[in-house]
Amino acid sequence: MPGKEGTQPVKAIQAAAGAVSDGRVFDVEPGNDAWEIKVASHGQEHKVRVSRDGGQVFGEQQTAKPSDDLAKVGQADVDAVKALRTAQQRQPGELDEMEIDRAADGTLVWEIGLRDGKGAEHKITVDAKTGEAR
Structure with a gap:
């Protein structure tokens, strides 16, 4: 189970999704002082800046x-929060970045970068249809 710092990206993702009507997060990147999160809403893309702790939409x-x-996010059955939690179960670590994409075989996947306690980065892929880590 992730610690407090592990829940902060989840809160930020949820805050970004809630900042626009029917928002679905599809890209999360760290900025200097905030998360830079791309959200799909009714066929439009929105960029949302959220505090690192997820408590404030800037x-x-x-x-x-x-x-x-x-x-791609419209075709996903697994949302960003569930994909992140699955990745962190496979490889504990802090979120570095994540995005929805297609794997080489054409499968729709979440590509998630996690940084472990030693600073090493791990790439985890989660199937966006089944929710299984690959």
Whole structure:
């Protein structure tokens, strides 16, 4: 079970998704002082900045030119929070970044980078349809 710091990215993802109507997170990256989170909502892409602890949304703006990942998240049965929790069960660590993408075989997956207590980065892939770590 992740500690307090392990729940912070979950709170940030949930805050970003709640910042826009019917929001579905599809990309999470660390910024200097906040998470930079991309959220799909009704065919539009929004960039949402959320505090590192997930307690505050600093801002939200609609993107003029949505990325191709916007369509991918609409096909996913597993959301970002569930994918992150699955990855952390496989490999305990702090979230470095995550995004939805296609694996080489065409499978829709969440690609999740976790940093362990020693600073080593681990890449975990979670099937976006079944929720299984690969």
